[in-house]
Amino acid sequence: MLAETLAEIRPADPRALADARAHQDRLTKPRGSLGALEDVAVRLAGAAGACPPPMPVPAALAIFAADHGVHAQGVSPWPQEVTVQMVANFLAGGAVANAFAAQSGASVTVVDVGVAADLPDAPSLLKHKIAYGTADLSTGPAMSVDQAVQALEAGISVARGLVEGGARCLITGDMGIANTTASAALVAAFTGHDPAEVTGHGTGIDEETHARKVAVVRRAIEVNDVATVGSQPSDALRVLAAVGGFEHAAIAGLILGGAACRVPVILDGVIAGAAALVAAALDPAAVDHCVAGHRSAEPGHAVALAALGLRPLVDLELRLGEGTGGLLAHPLVCAAVRVMHDVATFDSAGVSEKEN
Numbered sequence: 001m002l003a004e005t006l007a008e009i010r011p012a013d014p015r016a017l018a019d020a021r022a023h024q025d026r027l028t029k030p031r032g033s034l035g036a037l038e039d040v041a042v043r044l045a046g047a048a049g050a051c052p053p054p055m056p057v058p059a060a061l062a063i064f065a066a067d068h069g070v071h072a073q074g075v076s077p078w079p080q081e082v083t084v085q086m087v088a089n090f091l092a093g094g095a096v097a098n099a100f101a102a103q104s105g106a107s108v109t110v111v112d113v114g115v116a117a118d119l120p121d122a123p124s125l126l127k128h129k130i131a132y133g134t135a136d137l138s139t140g141p142a143m144s145v146d147q148a149v150q151a152l153e154a155g156i157s158v159a160r161g162l163v164e165g166g167a168r169c170l171i172t173g174d175m176g177i178a179n180t181t182a183s184a185a186l187v188a189a190f191t192g193h194d195p196a197e198v199t200g201h202g203t204g205i206d207e208e209t210h211a212r213k214v215a216v217v218r219r220a221i222e223v224n225d226v227a228t229v230g231s232q233p234s235d236a237l238r239v240l241a242a243v244g245g246f247e248h249a250a251i252a253g254l255i256l257g258g259a260a261c262r263v264p265v266i267l268d269g270v271i272a273g274a275a276a277l278v279a280a281a282l283d284p285a286a287v288d289h290c291v292a293g294h295r296s297a298e299p300g301h302a303v304a305l306a307a308l309g310l311r312p313l314v315d316l317e318l319r320l321g322e323g324t325g326g327l328l329a330h331p332l333v334c335a336a337v338r339v340m341h342d343v344a345t346f347d348s349a350g351v352s353e354k355e356n
């Protein structure tokens, strides 16, 4: 399924990009006056291969939940069971992601790809459990390459299912205590940055814990020998398996699945940024189908976005995850595309153009 999906992904369509850029310039506004929103609309046109691109509605948030063996190293102040407790909270509609999803009209699907507990059946819970959490990435690989592929394929199948169900925009979400540690390790491995530059304070840790977290990320890079990553897709899978989490793998799969279906994917924070580096290493064209919803407070996120060449739409110093930053950006993406559909041209509205 992974190979088939990769074969389906097309880069941005140059003709739709050019048409969209030209159309922006004919609309009744000074050229470039909508700033980065113009770029988003043009980007979506290229991704869809159509100008104007389809409205990115309805949107579907997929929250991938998993646990992390590296939690044992004391890298998060929260107990591991918060992962499964928050899954219950998402299903009951009580999390911030639920509130933001209600605000932007997005559906919420929760996907268990590796929570360290059994979950009850629920209508909005999809079960794709690969294992009861990863192994400790600071002592060896977090998972096998086979498990990484399973988690990627879970994300692909979630993307395809949501699109078959009518979604025209996918938003990435995550839940997994200690997953900012795995995110930092992925960003360090894929960008070559030092662990100290990409490791943040996650859910709120003191300086002593932060120093330990940086050391854990450094050890993970060394133990797994992922300091310098090559450019072959097999390298991407090896790095993902070595220092990633099941939710990172599944989010990378969601991105690839969305790209294959030509449905745009709005990325959330640092977990999504790290996952997008995996997707980009598997197929750089997948990035053409992504929009960076926001920039989180985690330092590794800005590094990942720079490596991906993506500009975040919102910067509110969020550091939550769950898809919250992606959800906040969705109305902006909609507004950007609606301009392409609704706004009159200088010709059609009889508005005079700029002199000279």
Ligand SMILES: Cc1cc2ncn([C@H]3O[C@H](COP(=O)(O)O)[C@@H](O)[C@H]3O)c2cc1C
Pocket (backbone or CB within 6 Å): 075, 076, 077, 078, 082, 086, 174, 175, 176, 177, 178, 179, 180, 181, 201, 202, 203, 204, 320, 321, 322
């Ligand atoms: C109550 C609560 C709700 C959350 N929702 C998202 N996260 C976020 O915080 C975690 C990552 O931070 P760290 O690496 O420091 O553990 C992830 O679960 C992420 O989704 C939460 C964390 C907590 C505690």
Ligand SMILES: O=C(O)c1cccnc1
Pocket (backbone or CB within 6 Å): 180, 202, 203, 268, 269, 270, 271, 296, 297, 298, 301, 318, 319, 320, 321, 322
């Ligand atoms: O960047 C994020 O999405 C983030 C930051 C801190 C904790 N959880 C998620």
